Amino acid sequence: MNCSVGADTEPFDRTCDEGPSFPYNASRKTHILILATTRSGSSFVGQLFNQHSDVFYLFEPLYHVQTTLVPRLSHSRNVAERRVMLGASRDLLRSLCDCDLYFLESYIKPQPVNHTTDKLFRRGASKALCSPPVCDAFGPAEVNIEEGDCVKKCASLNMTLAVDSCRERRYIALKTVRVPEIGDLRVLVEDPRLNLKIIQLVRDPRGILSSRMETFRDAFRLWRIWRATGRKPYNLDLSQLKVVCEDFLNSVSTGLSRPHWLKGKYMLVRYEDVARNPLQKTKDIFEFLGMSLDQNVVKWIKRNTRGSKELSAKHKYGTVRDSAANAESWRLKLSFEIVDYTQNVCQQVLHQLGYKAVNSSEELKNMSLTLIEDRTFVPFL
Template sequence: MLGKAKTTKLVVLFCFTSVTILYGWVKKLTDHSQISYKNDVENEKMYIRKGKVVILLSNQRSGSSFVGEFFARFNRGFYLYEPLLPYGTDCDQLNSERLEYLQKISQCDFSTLKSSYRYAYATNHIQSHHECLSAQVCSPPRHKTILQRYSKLCQNFSNHSISQAKPPIVETIKRGPCGLPLNLTIWSSLCHSADIVALKVLRICTVPSLEGIVETLTNYGNEVYVIELVRDPRGIINSALNLELRKPGVDKRLNRICGRFRNNFEFVERERGDKFSTSLISEGRYLRIRYEDIATDPVKGAEKMYKFLNMDLPSEVREWIQMSTASPSEKIEELQAELDNKELTLEELMNSKKKLSQMKKEQRNPYGTVRDSSHVVVKWRKMLNMDIIAQIQKKCGSIMTKLGYKLINSIEERNDLSNQLY
């Protein structure tokens, strides 16, 4: 009897001890999990950037490269040229993936750049855009201004602590060549320190698609601005026909272009918009701007865009516009005259030669940003025949009228350049 009682006590003691130990383990694991979760949250907060985010939404051949330079030339800005290039032009393909990636880079988070681009390549097989992955930035020549700042910042980093960088992603960094591929830690730091993060996006088809991004970034404390750049479809088609488009493909291209115009116009202009459209408009975070208005008076157009952001037009942007949009031929003549000036120092001479070379190169480039912009606006009227014009107006006439473009029905109307059609 005593033996059984003793055995029972030992069993109870063993069970109690086991439960106590088990409880201690569970509590320790729970506490560790809570600490880990807390650290994850804190780390996530560390990556969050609070500031102005500008999404420049447009179509191909709509002057977005030129308008994008208004942000690229801002010394305290961070501008990305077509970061969604690998995702292709079909917005129905990888739509959620491209939106997710756009949201990340809007917050200066480039941690998924490689995996995102590889996945896009594997799906689309667009090998011509492989440079985005190999350089870790799409179209490096388009990022010349920001890459110069990147290079300078990279050279200032040493092998010791860079904990003061924004964000403090790592404590040490191995010094290497400050060229391509980019060091994404330094790239992210440069992005975080900018007053504006601006992204030129052609591969998001509609404004409503941006709802999730705008909401998330706003909740993080950002001011998100959407600028939709539109252009007369006759000008778009004329430009495309001079490059890659063939006449049999005009209808299909028009369906895409004018379909976007209609969807965005209806979303923004309808009397009873949903919560997103109402807040976007009422809070002054959406701006529709026509390429023709900017091309006619680029400085005024740039001032309007920066006023939309509650900012003054930066002096360096104003100077670039004046340099790039005056008659390129006249500017080339001025620079050539400078080279003939025998009083120039060697440094001044080298700078003038460099500017002249860049100006000539940009003038020849069909994707360039140096143009007599006021002449570009009417170029289609000198090149498109009435059959193509009629085809465009039949497909897009209704939305063109709503956007303020006038339709024409005769060669005489087309050739009368004194009659402004916008």
């Protein structure tokens, strides 16, 4: 099981006699995959699971696959590269669902020695990796463990202890922005060894673009010039925006068509709905997954949805913010010309997800005019 290989790729630095194998308990584990794109609110939603006392959460484990197999690549449209990335990603996700973290070691550079490493990407974003039995610096009931404090106080990560922590918990939650479409995961959803449920997180593409312009300043330099000068650069890279909307459209269309293989396995969630009513939306998500609303989650929501602008600005990958105001703050940051262009490129997916277009600069800046339709996406049960 631990060495199964998808049809699209060969195993990477791994043979079937390496590392221990683990028995799979189908009656106990629920596997949760948060499927999102960059700057769509996935860190915030991921933390809703991370705070649950019975969840083993990993933040972007596929980062290591991407940086090892396809360096400097982000959402490649090259068919061959995409097949390699997806095949390796599916193998890793399958292994992680079985708490086989040793499989991940093949992608971590430098490779861990004696199953110990300090190079796991964003280790501090996982509460399970910052608390017993993995780390004794914080108690299991600690609600707000700062990522930097975890990295400083917990020293190197012992993968064997991480495996123990994973096996103790009923739920395994994995967040990724590195799988373009839900159809790419069908082989995992249909795998009888897994009990995989997918939360597909979407966000208004206009909000995603605005957030990326602030976060990835070099990559979006020309967009920023357009915003500042009002003149669209002739060599502006439009592919980043088109890829987001094409992947959203293809993925959401698949999910909402309710194919038989997604029955009971799929829930579509808009980031704006979580931001506007985080407690109720979290209850809805957990109910779909058959999870109780842990009090640690409630405490975290109350503490992290009324943050100050200053604190949010200091931590661009953080989750402490006024979530409701943040959801539509792009309206005050983008020019109408950029918004209008985005609406034309992403017209289909905006309509499908219930995001309203604006027709003038006045409408754009009028924050009393909501751009989000009240729409309920009922889980496919």
